[in-house]
Amino acid sequence: MKISIIVAAYNVENYIEKCLDSIITQTYKDLEIIVVNDGSTDKTQEKINAYSMTDKRIIIINKSNGGLSSARNEGLEIATGDYIGFIDGDDYISEEMYEILLKEIIENKCEIAICAVLKVYNTYTEKDSFINRSKVLNKKEAIQALIEENYIKHYAWNKLYKAELFTNIRYPEGKLYEDIFTTYKLFAQANKIAYSNKIGYFYNQRQGSILRSKFNIKKLDCIQAFREFKAYIDSTTPELSYLLTWRINLSIINSLLDMLKSESMYSNCNFNDMGRNITRDIRKNIPFYVKGSNIPLTFRILSLLSLGGYSFMKVLFKTPAIKRILLKKSTQLS
Secondary structure, eight states, rough: OOOEEEEEESTTTTTEEEEEHHHTTOOOOOEEEEEEEEOSSSSSHHHHHHHHHOOOOOOEEEOOOHHHHHHHHHHHOOOOOOOEEEEEETTTTTTTTHHHHHHHHHHHHHEEEEEEEEEESSSOEEEEEEEEEOOOEHHHHHHHHHHTOOOOOOOOTHHHHHHHHGGGGOOOTTSSHHHHHHHHHHHTOSSEEEEEEEHHHHHHHOOOOOGOOOOOOGGHHHHHHHHHHHHHHHHOGGHHHHHHHHHHHHHHHHHHHHHHHHHHHTOOOOOOOOOOHHHHHHHHHHHHHHSTTTTTTHHHHHHHHHHOOOHHHHHHHSHHHHHHHHHHHHHHHH
């Protein structure tokens, strides 16, 4: 049984060698390694070419830059494996990852298998998508776990899928949060999904954080993705809809927070119209933010501040004390 591994690579010259080394040394050998160079402008292509000369399993696609979804979709178009896996070109995997995932699928007669993740920072690591025991879930259990995002998350890359699941599914091009748009659709086609608590995927936390990146309208794709997910849940398992209402509301207020951070830290940012619209949405749901369970204190406070309007919050976030806090957190996360 062949596994097609699709590697999306864009300007990852400092990471791609470790990524490819971790793939070609897999204990499971029947691999088709499709590396999609998504218009890199550094030495990524050169390094990929060198690896293809030493391992005939590597297939290279060179294309103009189109984003992560575009790169994955290009790989899906030519994949010939019985199973599909994804890896981002700046990450790497354990040598037994695909052997473990394939074994989970076969022994448990599943369509998807998932492994635990280790986030890798400059000076420390952190377990992610992790619980203490492995388990097998039915479709409803898996989708609920995906909504709650405790140990099963939307990530495309810590999973192995039966190739047939992608017959009519592709990643949305031109969107951020492409995994949120897509993973639930794959889960919806599965009868059973296996989770292994063995760490298989190493998620590299590259320098530069969300706090330091300017907010742009594409980040609102997260809200759209969760709303589309909720529309599916409303029609299939409406008893779980409340969980996605929670996700949507938190995505909205988190977007507001990102806007305010950007306007505070960058002089050329102005999100007045967008900020006012989001602020109005938040004010309509004040009881949710103030009285709801598991709402971060920051969001509770921000929801109350929204009563003063976006202009008021902008002024507040530009005060020296708040700016110092934001800059300190930005430094800590990089």
